[in-house]
Amino acid sequence: MPTDAAVDALFLPIREGRLSWPADGALFLRARAGALQAREWPGLICVQSFRPAFDALREGGFDVRAEAEPSRTWPLVLLLPPRQREEARALLATALGYLAPGGRLVLAARNDEGARTHEADLSRLAGAVSVLSKHKCRVAWTAPLDGPLDPALAAGWRALDAPRAIADGRFVSRPGVFAWDRLDAGSALLAAHLPADLAGEAADLGAGYGHLAAALLERCPRIARLDLYEAEARALELARTNLAAQAQRVPLGFHWHDVGVGLPRGYDAIVSNPPFHAHDRDARPDLGRRFIAAAAQALRPRGRLWLVANRHLPYEAALAEGFAQVRTVAQRDGYKVIEAVRAP
Structure with a gap:
């Protein structure tokens, strides 16, 4: 052990x-x-x-x-x-x-x-x-x-530790959750570049308190279902609160789940800001690679992954292995936004 x-x-x-x-x-x-x-x-x-x-x-x-x-x-x-x-x-x-x-x-x-x-x-x-x-x-x-x-x-x-409003009241968060007191810069960059034509059944891997999921639903009106996967139960409960209004129009699933072991069903689109640190804060780029592998396995033919990561993280080989097309959409402030498309 x-x-x-x-x-x-x-x-x-x-x-x-x-x-x-x-x-x-x-x-x-x-x-x-x-x-x-x-x-x-x-x-x-x-x-x-x-x-x-x-x-x-x-x-x-x-x-x-x-x-x-x-x-x-x-x-x-x-x-x-x-x-x-x-x-x-x-x-x-x-x-x-x-x-x-x-x-x-x-x-x-x-x-x-x-x-x-x-x-x-x-x-x-x-x-x-x-x-x-x-x-x-x-x-x-x-x-x-x-x-x-x-x-x-x-x-x-x-x-x-009590939940509190952040981002001018747009979200509720609490100490200890990833980027708990702000809109994470990487997630914000990805949110700003999400294309409006993402459609069908979608998933957010490592959803945190729901920032990316909320952006996906706001920018992509053809999303028919959204599942949030989050390993930290404290964050997932916040996401339930933050997406309560959207749940009235789109079916939402909240899954306390380790994405690294794979996903239980298929999707047309996936968004993710994968973690790259373990509990001890040591760098773990393998975590992001496992998220990419899980997305590749779960996406349907021509399914699309939209991913943000620190620019230095070596994800290109994992993306090339799992996807037919990979392109860098944006780079700013040390982050990169990538779209990867499954083969037909």
Whole structure:
């Protein structure tokens, strides 16, 4: 199984005997499998809203959910905090609310992903913490708690993650979602070049909060159906809100799905701004290539893919392999817009 330094660090206090594993199990927020074995951790409930990580946990035999059970509390809560500060603070405050009386919270992060900041934030809510450093990570855990030491601060931090209006009220978004506080420049460039003659059944791969899908429906009146595929459940719920008005005139599908494993049906047109970073922010051009392969397999004869990507990303070979015609439509501000057409 692949290693994950933050996961290894998170479980270090338990493996070393500094903390004991509760008989009632534990809650693991933003869980990742890493090299963990499910049988080692009886009663562990994993929560993960990112579909590829969710699927990896499930395939590893873990009990995994998209959301935590809101009414249940735990003697031990484990957390891999996200990088975005507001999202991380909101999740940290929420995690403390899942503790049973006398419970402990443990978090871990890589040093280059804000480990000291997360440790400091935990101290602000929970008082003095114990700390270990290993695997270029820091792991911090609380004393037994009966909730956050500063309930007012915790309540304020929980609200940091609340959905809010962006782009002059055109969309609702929230911290942690891709380009959460703006219209992404690459997606905006693609939206501006979408041709009005795209028609039939369409899909948006990596739909985020729905920016590209909304543009497609506005610019292309002959779209008869649109399916949105998004790996992050938090973003997909925002897309449902942002496209509620369009759903009155065009059938819409919202799919919590890892595009990299392929699509379940065929389409006449596909739009996409593929991801090119993994959860740890390392560059992953293979993700975009997998999106291109999935689009090529799902498009019907003469089906069209409209794609935007950073100009330096090496997608040309994947496009040439899957499509009969490929052309660069526009290049600006470090982005390229490409149209690719399936063979007849």
